[in-house]
Every structure is written in C-alpha cells, then in structure tokens.
Amino acid sequence: MSTSTAASGVTPIGRSETGGDGEISIHAFRGRPKPDLAILLRIARMALRYRWRMAVAIGATIAAAIFQLLVPQFVGAAVDHAQGSLTGGGAAARAALFVAALALLGSSVMRGLFTMVHNYLGESVGQHLGYELRLLYYEKLQRLSFSFHDRVQTGDLITRGMLDIEGVRKFVDSAFLRLILLILLVGIGSYILLGNDLVLGLLALSFVPFVAWRAIVMRFKLGRSWRMLQDRLSVLTTVMSENLEGIRIVRAFVARVHEMDKFRRVSDNALALAKQRITIRMRNTSVMTYAYFCAMGLVLWVGGLKIIDGEITIGKLAEFLAFMTILQMPVRHTGMMINGIARASASGARLFEILDLEPEIRDKPGAPELEIRDGVLRFDDVRFAYQDESGQDGSGQDGSGKRDIVSGISFEVRRGRTVGIVGPPGSGKSTIAHLIPRFYDVTGGAITIDGQDIRDVTLESLRRAVGVVQQDTFMFTAPIERNVAYGDPWANRDRIAGATESAQLHDYVVSLPLGYETLVGERGISLSGGQRQRLSIARSLLPTPSVLVFDDSTAAIDAATEQRIRAALREATENRATIIISHRLSSLMHAEEILFIDGGRIVERGSHGELVAAGGRYRALYDLQTNPGGGAAAEASRRAREGAGGGLGS
Amino acid sequence: MTVSTATTAPPGLGNGRPGDRRLVTALEGDRDEQIFGAAFDGGVIRRFLGFLRPYHRHLLAAIVAVLVFVLTQLAIPLIIRYAIDNALVQGATDRAFLELAVVAFLLVISVNAAANFCQLAIVGRTAEQVLFDLRQAMYAHLQRVSLSFMDQTEVGRLMARLQGDVDALQEFLESTISAIGDLVLLLGIIVVLLSLDWQLGLFTLSVVPILFVVRIVWLPHARRAFMRARQTSSVVNGALAENINGVRTVQEMNRERVNFDLFEEKAGDNLRSHLRASKFAQIMVPMVDCLTGAAMAIVIIVGGNLVLREALDLGVMVAFIFYVQRFFDPIRSLTLQHTMMQRAMVSGRRIFEVLDVPIQVRDKADALEITDTDGSIEFRNVTFGYLPGQPVLKDISFRVEPGETIALVGPTGSGKTSITALAHRFYDVWEGQVLLGGHDVRDVTQDSLGRQISMVLQEPFLFSGTVYDNIKYCKADAGHGEVEAAARVVGAHDFITALPGGYHTMLQQRGGNLSIGQRQLISFARAIVADRKILVLDEATASIDSYTEMRIQKALARLLEGRTGMVIAHRLATVRGADRIIVLQDGRIIETGTHDELMDRRGLYFRLYSMNYASFDDIPDELIREVLGAGSST
Structure with a gap:
C-alpha cells in the first residue's frame, strides 16, 4: 500500500492492485535506486569541476581550520602566563599575556577571513552547480518525448526542478565543505592533541567514533525517510492541485467531505513521516552532543587528576577544553550535515533519474536536415503501439502485451492536397497526427516526407516542416501577440495579425482594451474553448509549415466560423499538404481523400462522394450529422432552410 | 527548397527588438512581482x-x-x-x-x-x-x-x-x-x-556595540540583496513550471531553443543575485570573528593581569574565555534569523x-435539510452578476417543472452558465429568488441542495485513480455493479473493458490516456451514479463525435426520465430534444418555447438555426447584432 513501492517499468496504463481505495501512486517510472554513495560522488565530481574555486575553497578551509586550532594553544598559554607559573610573574608575564592575546586576535581574524572565503566559494560552487543542473534539467525535460510526459505527473517534475535542485545545491554549498572542515578540525586537532598528551588526547577524541557511527546510522535512516517523504509530498501536491483544478466538479458533487478525507489521509500520512524524521534526527543529534560532553567530562576528570599529580598545567587543560569547545558547533551541526547529505542523495537520485534518461525520440547521429521538394507525406503500412519502458527497442515483435493503437495505415498527401480522417473516439485518429512530427515513433512501417524517412532527419527540421494544430493548446502567461508568435518569436506584428485574421481571431483581439498586449495564460484573461482553438490555429500558421495537421482543432469552433477560416486558409493550403482530423464531417468533406478509421485501421476510404455513395459507416455518420433527430425535427430543419433562403451551409 | 529557418533567425530581426535589450525583456516584458515587506x-x-x-x-x-x-x-x-x-x-x-x-x-x-x-x-x-x-x-x-x-x-x-x-x-x-x-x-x-566580575565583564562586552553599528550599516544593503535573490528564484521556478506544463506545445512549436535561451537568462539572473546575497551574508563572518578575537584578547590581557595581581580567580578567567568563545554563536544565528523572519x-x-x-455562500443557522423534492426549479426576478454594477442576469424569471428538460441557448456571455450555477447556489443572487422544489435555495443546507443536482461540465475533469474510482467518485457506497451499469447506460462499458486493466485501469494525469470523448463518457457515468433529481449539462457534448453523441443522447433521454434537466445547449440535437428552449441574450430571456414554436416565431433562434449554426455559442457579435437589428425592425 505504500506509495513508495513502485514497480519499475510500468506501462503507460498501469493497473491498480487494490481495486481503488483512492490510493495514488505517482510512480509512473522508477528504476532500482542507485547506491547513495554513487550519487554523492557524482555530485562531488560535478562540484570538483569548478576546479580553481574548489581548490581555493579547500585551501581556505585548511587555513581556517589551522588558524582556528591555534586559538586553544594561545588560550592555554594565556592561562599559564596568568598564573605566572612559567615566567615567574611580573612584567615578563604581562608581556607574555599581551603576546598571547595578540596572537589569538590575529588567528581569529585570519580564521574569519578564511572562513569567509571558504563559505563564499562554497556557496559560489553550489550556486553554479545549481545553475548548471537547472539548465540541464530544463533542457532535458524539453527534449524528453511525449511518452515520458504521458507517464509522469507534472507536479512531480516541478518538485524535482525546484526542491531537488535546491537539495543538491545546499549539500554542495554547505554540507560538503563543512564536512571537509570537520574532518580537518578533527584530524589536525587530534594530531596536535595526541602529540600534546596521549591519554588526554584519546579521551578528548573518544566521542568521535561514536558520533561517526551514529552519523552513519542516521544518514541511512534519514535517507530512506527523506525519499519516502518526498514521494508522499508529491502525492499531496497531486491531490491538492487536482482538487483545485476540478473545483467545479468537487462543488457540483458536494464532494467536500470526500475531498477533505482524501486530503487528510495523504496529509496525515506525510505528516507522520515528517515527524518520524524529526525524531530520528533529533534523537541522534542529542545523543551525539551527549557523547561529546561525556568526553569533555572525562577530559576534565583525568586532566584534573593529572594537574593534581603535577603532570600537566591548568593551561594545558584549558587548551584541551578550548579545543573541544571549537568542536561543539560542528558536532551540533553534524545532524544538519547528515540531513543535508541524506537529502542530497535522495534529491540527486531523483534528479539524475531524469537527467540520465535519453529521449526515446532523438536525432540519429549525423542526421541530415529534412529537405522539402514536392511536399509529399506518405504513410506506409504504419503501425503504432505504446511501448513499455523496458521495450524501447522492442519494435513490437513480441506483440504479446502491446496492442496496436493503429495498424496498416497507408496513405499519401501532397502539397495543395487534403486528407481527411474521421472515426469514433479512441479509434487512433490523434495517434496518426502525433506520429507525423515524431511525438511518438512508429512501431512498424514508415512515414516519409519526400521520400525521407522522418526518423532519419533531424527532429528540429522535421518539426519546423510539420505543424500540428491541437484540440487543446497551452496558453503561456504572455501577451496574446507572444502566444500567437510562439513558434516564430521574431515574427512582426503584420504577420501576427495576418495569422489571427486567417484564424478569425483578429477582430476579437482588437476589441480587447489592451489588444494584442492582453495577457493570457495562468495570470491573464481566460479564453473560451473556441477562442483557444482559433489562437492555436493562428499559432500554427506563423512558422509556415509544409505539412499542416488539424487534430480535431475546430471542435469548439462553430461550423460557419470554421468555413470562414478555411476560406481564409485556402491560399495558404495551396502550398502545403493538409490533414484534417475531425468528427465533424463538414470540416473535412472537401478533402480529396477521406479515411474512416476504426479500431486503429482504415475501414473505408475515398472521396466524400464515393463514401456517401458506398453507403457504409461514413454514410451513416453523414446521415446522422445532416439529419439529426429525424422525423419532425428534420422537417423543421427543412422548413428552416427554405425559410432562410439558404444559409452559409455546406 | 529547404525548410525555412525562421526560429533560428538571429535575434534583432522582426518586431523591432533593440539589440541591447535582453531576450527576456524582448519576449516577455518585465513582470517581476513585488513579494517582500x-x-x-x-x-x-x-x-x-x-x-x-x-x-x-x-x-x-x-x-x-x-x-x-x-x-x-x-x-x-x-x-x-x-x-x-x-x-x-x-x-x-x-x-x-x-x-x-x-x-x-x-x-x-x-x-x-x-x-x-x-x-x-x-x-x-x-x-x-x-x-x-x-x-x-x-x-x-x-x-x-x-x-x-x-x-x-x-x-x-x-x-x-x-x-x-x-x-x-x-x-x-x-x-x-x-x-x-x-x-x-x-x-x-x-x-x-x-x-x-562586573569590571572584566564590562570590558569584555565593550566590543558588542561595534557589532550593532556594523549591522545597522549592513542590514539595508543585505536585505535588498536577499530580496532580489528570492525574487529571481521565484521567477526561475515559475518559468520552469510553466514550461513543464506546456511542454507539448513547446515541442510542437519547436520552441526548445528559444525557451532555453530565455531560461538561461533567468537562471543567470538568479545565479548572480544569489552570489551577491552570499557576499553580503559572508562579510559578517570575519566581523564576528574579529570581535570574538578582540573580546578574548581583552579577557586575556585584562583578566590575565588581574589574575597575576591575584585580584581575580584563575577559574573565572577560564570561564570568561569559554563564555566568550560561545558568545557570538547566538549573535550569528540571530543575524540569519532576521532574513528568515522577513x-x-x-x-x-x-x-x-x-x-x-x-x-x-453560507448555510443559514436554521437551514433546512431537504431530502426529497419534486425537482422543480424556479427563478423569480433574478438579478445577478460577478462584478458590482455589471449584472450578468437581469430580472430573469422562469420555471422548470418536475421532469421537464429545458435547454438554455445563447451566445457566450449571455448568462447560461450563471443560471446553472445559481441553481446549485454556487453564488447568491443580488435580487430575486431561486427556488428548488419550492424552497428558496438560501433556506436549505448547501449539502442537501447539492445532493439534488448532478452536473456534467464542458471540459471533463477526471482525478488520479482508477476508472472505477472516477465513476463512483464521492459516492462511497456505490458497488461495482452500479458503476458498471452506469457505464453501460452511457456506452462507456465497451471501451473501459478494452483498457488493459478494465475498470481498474489507473488513469494518467487528468485521464491523459483517454480521448476527450472517452473522458466525457466517464464523467457522464459519474453523474449517473450520483443519481440526483436534477441533471445539469453544461455544453457537455461539445467534444464528442456524432456517434458517441447519438449514444449519449439516447442515454440521456433515459436518464432524464423522471428527472428535471437543465441543458446548456451547444448542439442542435440537444436543443431539439428539449421540452422547452430558453434563448438568452445579454442576461435576458428573449424567447422561450419548443423548437417548433420558436421556429414559427422567426426570432433570434430561428435566424441562427436557419443560418446553419450548429452551435449557439461561438457566434460572432456582428451576426447577433445584425440578427437582432433585423428582428426588431420586422
């Protein structure tokens, strides 16, 4: 039942084991977790590439440690001088005190300066690394194929991009160098202390192995609980954002109680884990501090005895204690450091998981640009089935668990021509549209443009040549103008206005107070479904593709408006191959060839006239659409037509 | 010909972008948010x-x-x-x-x-x-x-x-x-x-005021730097989130390269501002160390001399040193505390x-719990709007009899959706009354009111979970049989069983592994399982193909039997199936009647219908003006 028990290689459509008790898994994918050490080393390697910064930072760390470790010696000396035991008192003692004070001040200042350098450079490397990871992550997400984005929740991706990059960065800029500093302090300190007095030195350091052991235990426990917590928080994110996006449904069904229960279940789940994490951390932190103080007590006791026996001076004891005081902060921070390390390895794992993915669809090495000559698009016995992650190169040979979404699709469309595709929902119409710009790769057969297999040319040139107008398009938070010019950012105002005019959107835009500057998207005004689709059409027109695919992109646009759009596009479509996918026949009956798709196969094909004459399924659909309701209504319709003296009709 | 290289054209061409401006400013403008106080x-x-x-x-x-x-x-x-x-x-x-x-x-x-x-x-x-x-x-x-x-x-x-x-x-x-x-x-x-030792104490503490003076100088600069850093972080994260949400469009439009450049600028700003903030934070480190060193030096010189003169116990001096060693730790953490507070x-x-x-919208203290109503809906002189002074509905009155189905038609913004929302009391009316089963909706509890109405919205919304969960939704006691029966009624059963996991197929985000039509069918089934007296359909068939729509129409006809229906109509077929059609324009009812009555009346409905508008929603304004102008002149 735990959300973290994710199976690897889940198919795009997973199965719920439990019969649906509202348990949500965010893991559309996850391989075997890599060992933490490998991840930390990888982060360290990345950090070490900032060579001079790291070198100077580590140098500064060493210097800071040395200067800091000088302080106890001066303290010890000062204590002895104050007793006058070494100098016999008087002016000599006062001078010695003065020297010790100056030396102490000097080493404090130096320690401060070097610490500043070490902190700053540490953070600088961390920030640079964060910057680098951020860009890599962004770029990777842009390149990963649709099939990846189908599997993965956007909320989870956003979390990774925000919190996990932060986790890795923080590790580099604080925990990493702090760890080095701690090791140096303990290392150099033990050298000095053990050289000073073996027994006292051993006692003073006796807590170190204990702390190290606890730290390792804690690191293990925290790493696991951090990963689980991240996952549960992602589920919480999904629950919340879905609720807010679907708030009308929630209200309409009076589902507040249900939704609150769902939220509480997930939230309590995460809270319990968060609390457990804190207990683990705090228990270990206090145990470590206790061990440290016990060692201090031992030093006090044995050191005291040694003083009584005259073996060492009070100054020496003060030196040991001052040294231990220096270690107090780092020991207190061990918990934080370990937490940082645990977080970094969990975050790193989640980041690298994405960064290491290769887009399933990518350029072949040395792929040439697509060259458009006659603008002929050909489907040659095309087959497509969704792939398992594990079967990226399976090409569907085993065929067992994979069902073809489309198969045996062959057709050709050339410049100036139009192919229409119609069929019931889920018949594979949109899949055909998605195959042309290689949002997915065919699993059988081939798609060619002017004889070039689209898998052999660069993605960029292919996608520049193919425009897909989607049924639902994304509005970016930007002015309308920028949204229309999304595919061609440097298009000038005239071309933008031309495209919106063709899409019958210009009049609406200029009627807005801010016109083309009106902000749309998340923070802007909301457009109606029809307006969005018209904007989508305008958007696709600007980059002047050679193949234009309308993927049910006029469903929310009124038929008459669509007619006008098509009239406006007539000139533009002269120069390109057009595919129109629609379930509204008036949208595509002018096409030279119409394919009727069902169950992923072409069941009827021909021109509108031929198909109507054939009296098959297309004909049935045609009758349905031209004569809805039948009977009296049809009669009314006929009367209406006569009464109006013909409209803009088909 | 080779493919045009529009997207890789050098920046500076087109839309008059001055060369010295940054890409972000050119393409997105400055939209930083003020987020600090x-x-x-x-x-x-x-x-x-x-x-x-x-x-x-x-x-x-x-x-x-x-x-x-x-x-x-x-x-x-x-x-x-x-x-x-x-x-x-x-x-x-x-x-x-x-x-x-x-x-x-x-x-x-x-x-x-x-x-x-x-x-x-x-x-x-x-x-x-x-x-x-x-x-x-x-x-x-x-x-x-x-x-x-x-x-x-x-x-x-x-x-x-x-x-x-x-x-x-x-x-x-x-x-x-x-x-x-x-x-x-x-x-x-x-x-x-x-x-x-108060004297030594005073001497030692004399360095503390210096820290406060330094802080007073440092704070305003540091604060600005910290703010800026945080601001750039939110810009970067916002840009990342938007790109993830719109990634399909990004790939469709071949925008990867431009977006990457834009993002790089933002991330660069973020990097620089954080480094600057870090400088401000770190400058305090040697300051604090200087002062710690100075305080300890004072203890050693002053305290040491006192010890030499036997005016002070050695133990006190040692204790002083340990205190001073720890003294500035809290000050350092308190420095961080301020930014955190902010x-x-x-x-x-x-x-x-x-x-x-x-x-x-709140329940009255003595709100009624309605359990069984006849399912009638009545609007009495309802005026309502979302913004003060801009009513969306103006003095609307009509009654829907129990079991009757009415269709609401009219252009965008005519107030159709507001009517259905008021019936559910998503909002309260400004004037007039909305009655459901004879009760003013403000007199009954919202929960019991909601249990009288089920809704299907234009854009089907599905939750993460299985198909089964989604159909059952909040009706916890709905069994498998009930869910399957509902799916059969709307004709969704066949495609659901064809899914690899059948009813227990996990839906991807928002049902991404289903077509919009299929999602809509599931949302229909959900409304059926909810089994309410009143059914509200908000342009629910807009994205369904004719075949499916025909099936749905049949299913709805069965579903609407014995129920009151309020349909925001988009398609002719839906409109004609209704017992009565209410034509809305600009917040007023301009015509009501059956299809045939309205056709005979030759008003707006007739004109729109006869002009072969398949949908009454997406109609250009000029056409409405023309039709209405013509209507009033005849």
Missing part, C-alpha cells in the same frame, strides 16, 4: 499564534526545555571554573572537589542532553504539525470560498501558497525556538559575566490572504 507584522504574528494555540502545552514544554538547556549550557564553564579554583590551583589541589565537579558535570550534561532532545523534538514535531494544520486550513477554506474567486485565481498561484509559503514557514518555525534559546543564552552569558512574514501574509477570502 517588513520583517515584523503584528497581524501575521497574532494570527499565527492562533494556530499555535492548540499546542500551547507543547510550546510551554518546549520553552521550559529551552530554558533548562540554556541553564545547563551556562553551568558548564562555571563547573570548570569551580574545578579549577577549588581543586586544581597550585598549592590547593583537592581530589574530592575535582570528583565533585566531575559528578556535577555529568549531572548537568545529562540534563542538558535530555533538555536538548525535548527542545528539538517538540519544536520540530510541533512545527510540522502546525504547518500541516495551516495547509489543511487553507485547503479546507478553498473548498468553501466562492467559485468566482476560484475562477479568477489560477491553480498555480494557490499551489504556491499551499506549498512554497508553508515550506518557507517551516524553516522559520524550527529556528524560532532555537532563536529564543540563543537570545536567552546571550542574556544569560551577559548576566553570568557581569556577576562573575521571508516568513511575507509567506504568512500570503497564507492569511487565502484564509481571509470571504466565504460568501
């Missing part, structure tokens, strides 16, 4: 304390633990001092006193460890608890605020508050109690120093902003 906001603190109140015992315990912790911390140098002065000083060594001191030391550190654990664990756990409470309060509140608020506020911004701002408080909360501890420790050290205040304000959104 004062470090202390009494209102926020007070409200925040309200959330702490349920845990006041925990907090009390935590404060006691902090105090005990601080006291034990303070005691340690004193014990060392005791040991030195009573057991170790030359000529006066005493093993018994040393052992006493060691025992006392062990006792103190044991208490210290216990107090430390209590302090950290209680604070940490309570902080988590409070944060989850805050989030839950916000979430619960959002379930009740008016829909017009939800319509205007996009989800991303709310999520930022539910998560980002709550997380920002975490750091603050956890560190606040330790900051209190630091403050007490600081005061404690001062008190102990002065009482051990951040927390902003987040707190944003959280309470959400909690302050008024809940406009």
Whole structure:
C-alpha cells in the first residue's frame, strides 16, 4: 500500500492492485535506486569541476581550520602566563599575556577571513552547480518525448526542478565543505592533541567514533525517510492541485467531505513521516552532543587528576577544553550535515533519474536536415503501439502485451492536397497526427516526407516542416501577440495579425482594451474553448509549415466560423499538404481523400462522394450529422432552410 | 527548397527588438512581482499564534526545555571554573572537589542532553504539525470560498501558497525556538559575566556595540540583496513550471531553443543575485570573528593581569574565555534569523490572504435539510452578476417543472452558465429568488441542495485513480455493479473493458490516456451514479463525435426520465430534444418555447438555426447584432 513501492517499468496504463481505495501512486517510472554513495560522488565530481574555486575553497578551509586550532594553544598559554607559573610573574608575564592575546586576535581574524572565503566559494560552487543542473534539467525535460510526459505527473517534475535542485545545491554549498572542515578540525586537532598528551588526547577524541557511527546510522535512516517523504509530498501536491483544478466538479458533487478525507489521509500520512524524521534526527543529534560532553567530562576528570599529580598545567587543560569547545558547533551541526547529505542523495537520485534518461525520440547521429521538394507525406503500412519502458527497442515483435493503437495505415498527401480522417473516439485518429512530427515513433512501417524517412532527419527540421494544430493548446502567461508568435518569436506584428485574421481571431483581439498586449495564460484573461482553438490555429500558421495537421482543432469552433477560416486558409493550403482530423464531417468533406478509421485501421476510404455513395459507416455518420433527430425535427430543419433562403451551409 | 529557418533567425530581426535589450525583456516584458515587506507584522504574528494555540502545552514544554538547556549550557564553564579554583590551583589541589565537579558535570550534561532532545523534538514535531494544520486550513477554506474567486485565481498561484509559503514557514518555525534559546543564552552569558566580575565583564562586552553599528550599516544593503535573490528564484521556478506544463506545445512549436535561451537568462539572473546575497551574508563572518578575537584578547590581557595581581580567580578567567568563545554563536544565528523572519512574514501574509477570502455562500443557522423534492426549479426576478454594477442576469424569471428538460441557448456571455450555477447556489443572487422544489435555495443546507443536482461540465475533469474510482467518485457506497451499469447506460462499458486493466485501469494525469470523448463518457457515468433529481449539462457534448453523441443522447433521454434537466445547449440535437428552449441574450430571456414554436416565431433562434449554426455559442457579435437589428425592425 505504500506509495513508495513502485514497480519499475510500468506501462503507460498501469493497473491498480487494490481495486481503488483512492490510493495514488505517482510512480509512473522508477528504476532500482542507485547506491547513495554513487550519487554523492557524482555530485562531488560535478562540484570538483569548478576546479580553481574548489581548490581555493579547500585551501581556505585548511587555513581556517589551522588558524582556528591555534586559538586553544594561545588560550592555554594565556592561562599559564596568568598564573605566572612559567615566567615567574611580573612584567615578563604581562608581556607574555599581551603576546598571547595578540596572537589569538590575529588567528581569529585570519580564521574569519578564511572562513569567509571558504563559505563564499562554497556557496559560489553550489550556486553554479545549481545553475548548471537547472539548465540541464530544463533542457532535458524539453527534449524528453511525449511518452515520458504521458507517464509522469507534472507536479512531480516541478518538485524535482525546484526542491531537488535546491537539495543538491545546499549539500554542495554547505554540507560538503563543512564536512571537509570537520574532518580537518578533527584530524589536525587530534594530531596536535595526541602529540600534546596521549591519554588526554584519546579521551578528548573518544566521542568521535561514536558520533561517526551514529552519523552513519542516521544518514541511512534519514535517507530512506527523506525519499519516502518526498514521494508522499508529491502525492499531496497531486491531490491538492487536482482538487483545485476540478473545483467545479468537487462543488457540483458536494464532494467536500470526500475531498477533505482524501486530503487528510495523504496529509496525515506525510505528516507522520515528517515527524518520524524529526525524531530520528533529533534523537541522534542529542545523543551525539551527549557523547561529546561525556568526553569533555572525562577530559576534565583525568586532566584534573593529572594537574593534581603535577603532570600537566591548568593551561594545558584549558587548551584541551578550548579545543573541544571549537568542536561543539560542528558536532551540533553534524545532524544538519547528515540531513543535508541524506537529502542530497535522495534529491540527486531523483534528479539524475531524469537527467540520465535519453529521449526515446532523438536525432540519429549525423542526421541530415529534412529537405522539402514536392511536399509529399506518405504513410506506409504504419503501425503504432505504446511501448513499455523496458521495450524501447522492442519494435513490437513480441506483440504479446502491446496492442496496436493503429495498424496498416497507408496513405499519401501532397502539397495543395487534403486528407481527411474521421472515426469514433479512441479509434487512433490523434495517434496518426502525433506520429507525423515524431511525438511518438512508429512501431512498424514508415512515414516519409519526400521520400525521407522522418526518423532519419533531424527532429528540429522535421518539426519546423510539420505543424500540428491541437484540440487543446497551452496558453503561456504572455501577451496574446507572444502566444500567437510562439513558434516564430521574431515574427512582426503584420504577420501576427495576418495569422489571427486567417484564424478569425483578429477582430476579437482588437476589441480587447489592451489588444494584442492582453495577457493570457495562468495570470491573464481566460479564453473560451473556441477562442483557444482559433489562437492555436493562428499559432500554427506563423512558422509556415509544409505539412499542416488539424487534430480535431475546430471542435469548439462553430461550423460557419470554421468555413470562414478555411476560406481564409485556402491560399495558404495551396502550398502545403493538409490533414484534417475531425468528427465533424463538414470540416473535412472537401478533402480529396477521406479515411474512416476504426479500431486503429482504415475501414473505408475515398472521396466524400464515393463514401456517401458506398453507403457504409461514413454514410451513416453523414446521415446522422445532416439529419439529426429525424422525423419532425428534420422537417423543421427543412422548413428552416427554405425559410432562410439558404444559409452559409455546406 | 529547404525548410525555412525562421526560429533560428538571429535575434534583432522582426518586431523591432533593440539589440541591447535582453531576450527576456524582448519576449516577455518585465513582470517581476513585488513579494517582500517588513520583517515584523503584528497581524501575521497574532494570527499565527492562533494556530499555535492548540499546542500551547507543547510550546510551554518546549520553552521550559529551552530554558533548562540554556541553564545547563551556562553551568558548564562555571563547573570548570569551580574545578579549577577549588581543586586544581597550585598549592590547593583537592581530589574530592575535582570528583565533585566531575559528578556535577555529568549531572548537568545529562540534563542538558535530555533538555536538548525535548527542545528539538517538540519544536520540530510541533512545527510540522502546525504547518500541516495551516495547509489543511487553507485547503479546507478553498473548498468553501466562492467559485468566482476560484475562477479568477489560477491553480498555480494557490499551489504556491499551499506549498512554497508553508515550506518557507517551516524553516522559520524550527529556528524560532532555537532563536529564543540563543537570545536567552546571550542574556544569560551577559548576566553570568557581569556577576562573575562586573569590571572584566564590562570590558569584555565593550566590543558588542561595534557589532550593532556594523549591522545597522549592513542590514539595508543585505536585505535588498536577499530580496532580489528570492525574487529571481521565484521567477526561475515559475518559468520552469510553466514550461513543464506546456511542454507539448513547446515541442510542437519547436520552441526548445528559444525557451532555453530565455531560461538561461533567468537562471543567470538568479545565479548572480544569489552570489551577491552570499557576499553580503559572508562579510559578517570575519566581523564576528574579529570581535570574538578582540573580546578574548581583552579577557586575556585584562583578566590575565588581574589574575597575576591575584585580584581575580584563575577559574573565572577560564570561564570568561569559554563564555566568550560561545558568545557570538547566538549573535550569528540571530543575524540569519532576521532574513528568515522577513521571508516568513511575507509567506504568512500570503497564507492569511487565502484564509481571509470571504466565504460568501453560507448555510443559514436554521437551514433546512431537504431530502426529497419534486425537482422543480424556479427563478423569480433574478438579478445577478460577478462584478458590482455589471449584472450578468437581469430580472430573469422562469420555471422548470418536475421532469421537464429545458435547454438554455445563447451566445457566450449571455448568462447560461450563471443560471446553472445559481441553481446549485454556487453564488447568491443580488435580487430575486431561486427556488428548488419550492424552497428558496438560501433556506436549505448547501449539502442537501447539492445532493439534488448532478452536473456534467464542458471540459471533463477526471482525478488520479482508477476508472472505477472516477465513476463512483464521492459516492462511497456505490458497488461495482452500479458503476458498471452506469457505464453501460452511457456506452462507456465497451471501451473501459478494452483498457488493459478494465475498470481498474489507473488513469494518467487528468485521464491523459483517454480521448476527450472517452473522458466525457466517464464523467457522464459519474453523474449517473450520483443519481440526483436534477441533471445539469453544461455544453457537455461539445467534444464528442456524432456517434458517441447519438449514444449519449439516447442515454440521456433515459436518464432524464423522471428527472428535471437543465441543458446548456451547444448542439442542435440537444436543443431539439428539449421540452422547452430558453434563448438568452445579454442576461435576458428573449424567447422561450419548443423548437417548433420558436421556429414559427422567426426570432433570434430561428435566424441562427436557419443560418446553419450548429452551435449557439461561438457566434460572432456582428451576426447577433445584425440578427437582432433585423428582428426588431420586422
């Protein structure tokens, strides 16, 4: 039942084991977790590439440690001088005190300066690394194929991009160098202390192995609980954002109680884990501090005895204690450091998981640009089935668990021509549209443009040549103008206005107070479904593709408006191959060839006239659409037509 | 011909972009948000304390633990001092006193460890608890605020508050109690120093004012740098989130390269501003170290001389050194505390902003629980709008008889959706009355009102989970048979069983593995399982193909039997199937009647219908003006 028990290689459509008790898994994918050490080393390697910064930072760390470790010696000396035991008192003692004070001040200042350098450079490397990871992550997400984005929740991706990059960065800029500093302090300190007095030195350091052991235990426990917590928080994110996006449904069904229960279940789940994490951390932190103080007590006791026996001076004891005081902060921070390390390895794992993915669809090495000559698009016995992650190169040979979404699709469309595709929902119409710009790769057969297999040319040139107008398009938070010019950012105002005019959107835009500057998207005004689709059409027109695919992109646009759009596009479509996918026949009956798709196969094909004459399924659909309701209504319709003296009709 | 290279054209071509402007400014304009304010906001603190109140015992315990912790911390140098002065000083060594001191030391550190654990664990756990409470309060509140608020506020911004701002408080909360501890420790050290030896104490503390002077100079600059850094972070994260949400469009439009350049600029800003902030933060480190060194030097010179003159015990001097060594740690953490406070205040304000959104629609104290109504709906002289002075519905009156189906048609903005929303009491009317089964909707509880109505919206919305979960939705007691029966009624059963997991197929985000038509069928089935007296369809068939639509129409005809239907119609077929059609224009009813009656009347409906408009929604304004103008002249 735990959300973290994710199976690897889940198919795009997973199965719920439990019969649906509202348990949500965010893991559309996850391989075997890599060992933490490998991840930390990888982060360290990345950090070490900032060579001079790291070198100077580590140098500064060493210097800071040395200067800091000088302080106890001066303290010890000062204590002895104050007793006058070494100098016999008087002016000599006062001078010695003065020297010790100056030396102490000097080493404090130096320690401060070097610490500043070490902190700053540490953070600088961390920030640079964060910057680098951020860009890599962004770029990777842009390149990963649709099939990846189908599997993965956007909320989870956003979390990774925000919190996990932060986790890795923080590790580099604080925990990493702090760890080095701690090791140096303990290392150099033990050298000095053990050289000073073996027994006292051993006692003073006796807590170190204990702390190290606890730290390792804690690191293990925290790493696991951090990963689980991240996952549960992602589920919480999904629950919340879905609720807010679907708030009308929630209200309409009076589902507040249900939704609150769902939220509480997930939230309590995460809270319990968060609390457990804190207990683990705090228990270990206090145990470590206790061990440290016990060692201090031992030093006090044995050191005291040694003083009584005259073996060492009070100054020496003060030196040991001052040294231990220096270690107090780092020991207190061990918990934080370990937490940082645990977080970094969990975050790193989640980041690298994405960064290491290769887009399933990518350029072949040395792929040439697509060259458009006659603008002929050909489907040659095309087959497509969704792939398992594990079967990226399976090409569907085993065929067992994979069902073809489309198969045996062959057709050709050339410049100036139009192919229409119609069929019931889920018949594979949109899949055909998605195959042309290689949002997915065919699993059988081939798609060619002017004889070039689209898998052999660069993605960029292919996608520049193919425009897909989607049924639902994304509005970016930007002015309308920028949204229309999304595919061609440097298009000038005239071309933008031309495209919106063709899409019958210009009049609406200029009627807005801010016109083309009106902000749309998340923070802007909301457009109606029809307006969005018209904007989508305008958007696709600007980059002047050679193949234009309308993927049910006029469903929310009124038929008459669509007619006008098509009239406006007539000139533009002269120069390109057009595919129109629609379930509204008036949208595509002018096409030279119409394919009727069902169950992923072409069941009827021909021109509108031929198909109507054939009296098959297309004909049935045609009758349905031209004569809805039948009977009296049809009669009314006929009367209406006569009464109006013909409209803009088909 | 080769493919055009439009997207790779050098920046500076087209739309007159001046060469020196940055890509971000050119393409997106400057849209930084102002997100910062004062470090202390009494209102926020007070409200925040309200959330702490349920845990006041925990907090009390935590404060006691902090105090005990601080006291034990303070005691340690004193014990060392005791040991030195009573057991170790030359000529006066005493093993018994040393052992006493060691025992006392062990006792103190044991208490210290216990107090430390209590302090950290209680604070940490309570902080988590409070944060989850805050989030839950916000979430619960959002379930009740008016829909017009939800319509205007996009989800991303709310999520930022539910998560980002709550997380920002975490750091603050956890560190606040330790900051209190630091403050007490600081005061404690001062008190102990002065009482051990007030002269040496004063000398030693004389360096502290310097720190405050430095801070006064430093703070305004540092604050600006910190703000800027945080601002750029939110810009970068916003850009990342938007690109993830729109990634399909990005790939479709071949925008990867341009977007990457834009993002690189933003990330670069972020990097630079953080480095700048870091400089400001780090400059304080050597300052503090200088002062620590200076204070210790004072102790050594002044204190050492006093010891030499036997005017001061050696143990006191050693204790001084240990205190001074620890003295500046709290000051350093308190420096960080300020920025954290500032951040927390902003987040707190944003959280309470959400909690302050008024809940406009509330149950009356004596609201009725309606269980069985006849399902009639009546609007009596209803005037309603979303913005003051801009009514969307103007003096609307009509009645839907039990079992009757009416269709609402009219152009966008004519008020159709508002009518269905008022029937469900998503909003309250300005004037007039909405009655459901003879009860004013304001007199009955919202929950019982909601149980009379089911709705299907234009854009089908599905939740993560299985198909089964989605159809059953909030009706916990719906069995498998009921769900399957509903799916059969709407003709969804066949495609559901064809899915690899059948009814237990997990849906991807928002049902992404289904076509829109299939999603809509599932949302139909959901409405059927809910089984309410009144069914509201909001242009629900817009995205369904004719075949499916025909099936749905048949299913609906069955479903609507014995139920009252309110259909916002988009398609002719839906309209004609209705018992009555209400034509809306600009917030008023301009025609009502059956299809045939309206056709005979030759008004707006007739004109639109006869012009072959398949949909009554997406009609150009000029056409309406023309039709209405023609209508009034005849």
